[in-house]
Amino acid sequence: MSEIDALLREDRTFEPSADFRAKAHVSDPGVYARAAENPEAFWEGFAHELEWIEPWSRVLEWNPPHAKWFVGGKLNVSANCLDRHVRTWRRNKAAFIWEGEPGDRRTLTYFDLYRQVCQFANVLKGLGIRKGDRVALYMPLVPELAVAMLACARIGAVHSVVFGGFSAESLRDRINDAQARLLVTADGGYRRGGIIPLKQMADEALAETPSIEHVVVVRRGYSDIPVHMKEGRDRWYHELMDGAPFECAPEPMDSEDMLYILYTSGTTGKPKGIVHTTAGYLLGCYATTKWVFDVKDDDVYWCSADIGWVTGHSYVVYGPLANGATVVMYEGAPDWPQKDRFWEIIERYGVTIFYTAPTAIRAFMRWGTDWPARRDMSTLRLLGSVGEPINPEAWVWYHLHIGRERCPIVDTWWQTETGSILITPLPGITRTKPGSATQPFPGISAKVLNHAGEEVPVGGGLLALTKPWPSMLRGIYGDPDRYVQQYWSRWSKDIYFTGDGAKLDDDGYYWLLGRVDDVLNVAGHRIGTMEVESALVDHPKVAESAVVGRPHQIKGHALCAFVTVKEGVYHSEALADELKSHVAHKIGAIARPDDIIFAADLPKTRSGKIMRRLLRDIAEGKTLGDTTTLADPSVVARLREQYQEEA
Numbered sequence: 001m002s003e004i005d006a007l008l009r010e011d012r013t014f015e016p017s018a019d020f021r022a023k024a025h026v027s028d029p030g031v032y033a034r035a036a037e038n039p040e041a042f043w044e045g046f047a048h049e050l051e052w053i054e055p056w057s058r059v060l061e062w063n064p065p066h067a068k069w070f071v072g073g074k075l076n077v078s079a080n081c082l083d084r085h086v087r088t089w090r091r092n093k094a095a096f097i098w099e100g101e102p103g104d105r106r107t108l109t110y111f112d113l114y115r116q117v118c119q120f121a122n123v124l125k126g127l128g129i130r131k132g133d134r135v136a137l138y139m140p141l142v143p144e145l146a147v148a149m150l151a152c153a154r155i156g157a158v159h160s161v162v163f164g165g166f167s168a169e170s171l172r173d174r175i176n177d178a179q180a181r182l183l184v185t186a187d188g189g190y191r192r193g194g195i196i197p198l199k200q201m202a203d204e205a206l207a208e209t210p211s212i213e214h215v216v217v218v219r220r221g222y223s224d225i226p227v228h229m230k231e232g233r234d235r236w237y238h239e240l241m242d243g244a245p246f247e248c249a250p251e252p253m254d255s256e257d258m259l260y261i262l263y264t265s266g267t268t269g270k271p272k273g274i275v276h277t278t279a280g281y282l283l284g285c286y287a288t289t290k291w292v293f294d295v296k297d298d299d300v301y302w303c304s305a306d307i308g309w310v311t312g313h314s315y316v317v318y319g320p321l322a323n324g325a326t327v328v329m330y331e332g333a334p335d336w337p338q339k340d341r342f343w344e345i346i347e348r349y350g351v352t353i354f355y356t357a358p359t360a361i362r363a364f365m366r367w368g369t370d371w372p373a374r375r376d377m378s379t380l381r382l383l384g385s386v387g388e389p390i391n392p393e394a395w396v397w398y399h400l401h402i403g404r405e406r407c408p409i410v411d412t413w414w415q416t417e418t419g420s421i422l423i424t425p426l427p428g429i430t431r432t433k434p435g436s437a438t439q440p441f442p443g444i445s446a447k448v449l450n451h452a453g454e455e456v457p458v459g460g461g462l463l464a465l466t467k468p469w470p471s472m473l474r475g476i477y478g479d480p481d482r483y484v485q486q487y488w489s490r491w492s493k494d495i496y497f498t499g500d501g502a503k504l505d506d507d508g509y510y511w512l513l514g515r516v517d518d519v520l521n522v523a524g525h526r527i528g529t530m531e532v533e534s535a536l537v538d539h540p541k542v543a544e545s546a547v548v549g550r551p552h553q554i555k556g557h558a559l560c561a562f563v564t565v566k567e568g569v570y571h572s573e574a575l576a577d578e579l580k581s582h583v584a585h586k587i588g589a590i591a592r593p594d595d596i597i598f599a600a601d602l603p604k605t606r607s608g609k610i611m612r613r614l615l616r617d618i619a620e621g622k623t624l625g626d627t628t629t630l631a632d633p634s635v636v637a638r639l640r641e642q643y644q645e646e647a
């Protein structure tokens with residue numbers, strides 16, 4: 001029996017050590033009851049730890065499904081992340097310790113960051129950007145991305161970060177949806193030794209983005225990345241920064257002014273622009289970074305997420321900086337140039353808190369324990385996981401081989417929409433169980449409901465949030481109806497539907513079961529099946545397609561696309577490859593299907609609806625569920641035979 005099996009077999013739970021508990025920011029389990037008794041007063045306590053220009057007059061105004069938090073207050077997010085630290089001894093403390101994939105390194109102190117943010121804020125103003133304007137950011141993971149976000153926040157511009165792995169078309173659609181006036185990009189970024197030519201990709205998008213007036217280009221790669229600068233539109237970042245004034249007064253922002261838009265996949269072909277506002281979002285990030293990651297001044301904190309995702313927004317930039325933390329940022333892949341790159345980084349900088357995704361942990365498991373064993377990781381004191389349910393085997397492996405049985409693990413459940421962590425252990429208090437995200441954060445009201453909306457006290461159902469929380473999304477940009485329809489219509493307009501299934505055990509612990517809608521979680525990234533289907537049918541040879549997930553050892557789920565082709569088109573390996581590339585080109589490499597299965601027909605109900613459930617059964621090799629509603633049952637039988645032959 002392996003070590004992992006032994007720990008699993010006993011159905012073990014893990015207690016925080018007395019030492020950890022003694023030093024933790026929170027160690028009194030009474031916080032849960034106090035927060036539940038008066039959540040508004042609980043959140044207000046954190047609000048007093050932020051810096052305000054004008055105080056709020058009301059904590060919450062709740063007109064379901066619309067919430068306003070800290071009504072009447074004025075503050076600035078960048079001032080909370082920078083100015084208030086620069087006034088203290090933290091002025092010369094490292095804010096970012098950055099490492100590029102090729103091995104280049106930079107450290108920015110809070111003062112450095114403050115100055116660069118002020119300078120870039122002045123640059124933005126000089127280019128005509130005003131409060132409320134949207135600015136798109138399409139960047140590799142470099143400090144300038146955080147500088148640009150904070151500079152937007154400083155002047156009240158709304159940033160929309162588009163992950164650097166998205167395609168030109170995805171960038172174009174996001175720019176157009178938000179009507180961004182300015183784009184900040186870079187010549188490129190490094191990934192597994194290759195170059196992602198971001199500016200070149202942006203140029204393709206920019207051919208069809210009439211709202212963009214200016215493009216600012218960060219020079220990441222010097223001479224090895226060719227860049228075409230369009231006269232009158234494109235300017236180099238370093239040239240604009242040279243001589244830009246060092247001071248820029250922070251714009252007093254209303255608590256409910258928009259801070260950013262971040263696009264995420266939903267159940268239709270069109271990504272949703274999730275809107276976050278100022279005070280509540282900052283407070284949620286601040287509070288959870290402090291209590292969940294237990295961040296203190298001597299910590300070296302590393303969240304390995306790309307800033308292009310919400311995890312990077314909340315836990316690389318806003319949460320840790322609001323806490324005055326030292327944050328490690330690494331541009332590249334975990335296996336480049338060799339499979340201990342992450343452990344080397346932990347050793348080099350003495351990382352104490354490490355937050356990553358189950359898909360990465362499963363890859364590390366596969367690469368073997370020799371890689372982490374070679375490195376000194378004795379500085380680590382806390383580990384985190386996010387993005388998808390973590391399987392107990394991976395949890396225990398993480399505990400043994402990275403945490404060396406010493407570090408509590410916080411498995412944190414949350415979403416782009418929730419803004420900050422909602423279900424999680426508190427590392428100084430919570431007894432953990434491998435695979436369970438444990439308990440709602442104090443002040444959060446989560447319930448498991450059945451389809452009728454009745455509470456399930458023990459057992460499985462749908463995860464719902466029954467009270468508003470400060471960092472909740474405030475809407476979908478430009479689509480108020482979809483906001484109501486998508487999140488607040490499942491049961492009633494004051495209950496938020498997460499789209500996730502969950503199970504409550506006898507101890508009241510939450511076990512997340514994955515998405516129950518047409519959203520897939522592939523390697524921790526959200527991908528809408530409809531988005532991939534739209535990309536496929538956009539190909540001239542494709543008639544119809546249906547995309548489902550099938551379990552995958554490392555990625556959690558793999559994308560499995562069933563495709564019917566147009567008349568006269570022949571199935572071939574080459575066509576399958578062409579379709580995969582087509583999707584990668586339309587959406588981005590993260591959405592490239594793993595399997596293309598050509599089908600003569602897709603299983604449909606008599607009303608013409610594709611039965612994805614049956615396709616999932618086929619892809620997973622399961623016995624088929626109910627087929628009585630099928631228009632033509634033989635379709636499924638044929639597909640299944642064919643799938644098994646090909647697999």
Ligand code: WTA
Pocket residue numbers: 264309310311385386387388389390411412413414415416417437498499500512513514515521524525526
């Ligand atoms: C999933 C990422 C189980 C879930 C922060 C959710 C998780 C979706 C966990 C949101 C977790 C995230 N355990 N499932 N700890 N964390 N998820 O918007 O399905 O990219 O709905 O936000 O990821 O993905 P998003």
